[in-house]
Amino acid sequence: MLKKSLNKQLKVFKDKFNLSEEKYEEYHQQLKIIKNLFDLDDYDEAEKELQSLIYRKNEFYPAIYEIIRKSISPRYKSFIYHIKDNRIEKTSNKIGNAFQKTMPKSRKRIFKTTRGVLKRIYRRDLIWNDNRKKDYENQQSF
Secondary structure: OHHHHHHHHHHHHHHHHOOOHHHHHHHHHHHHHHHHHHHOOOHHHHHHHHHHHHHOHHHOOHHHHHHHHHHHOOOHHHHHHHHHOOOOOOOOOHHHHHHOOOOOHHHHHHHOOHHHHHHHHHHHHHHHHHHHHHHHHHOOOO
């Protein structure tokens, strides 16, 4: 969710200051480097790198540094604590974890109810059965 939020903040900045596509791509490349820090496997290394972002102001475009200062630096430990404690999931989206798929907000809302989950399971079962029928019909006998 953090990465998506960072992308959205950059897009808002692009629209606000009417950046060209080239300039936006340069900004996005810097942001991608920062987002990759959240995928590190070692907690101490990730913490050290994220802390150092705050002191490397001259290496980043002002808009990127502003995103670092406002969005990342106040809560960076909570963003990486899942590395240290295996009981914490990387994402808080339990529905996405259950179905191993990213879904639009409207679909997620449906699955928050028992009825919605049961309906999803029922439909997946129908689709599975339908696919098996097609496989059976398409089989050639020798």
